[in-house]
Amino acid sequence: MRRPWSDEDIAKLRSMAQRYPVRRIAAELGRGVSATIVKAHELRLSLKVKSRASKPTADPGAAAFNSCPEPLEPVARNILVQDQD
Numbered sequence: 001m002r003r004p005w006s007d008e009d010i011a012k013l014r015s016m017a018q019r020y021p022v023r024r025i026a027a028e029l030g031r032g033v034s035a036t037i038v039k040a041h042e043l044r045l046s047l048k049v050k051s052r053a054s055k056p057t058a059d060p061g062a063a064a065f066n067s068c069p070e071p072l073e074p075v076a077r078n079i080l081v082q083d084q085d
Contacts (some may be wrong), residue, residue, distance in 0.1 A: 003031075005039055017045045 009029055016025045017040060025047070026036040040047050 010043065013039060014045065017047055018050050021049055022047045
């Protein structure tokens, strides 16, 4: 049987959206995952969890390569391998 969404349920959904996985939100609300997804869609809420790791805001470019702790050795390429009979 369906249970109507209360103002408290909606407030909790809004506060948990993008912070917790949908399965956890649904469990906290005592609802199914599908019902939680549908209600979030109706409210135009994204349920995609934002990552906690900070992402770089700009491309560091060549500066990112200057932070190597020690110089790298060149890699030998196109080495002639002789057949050993």
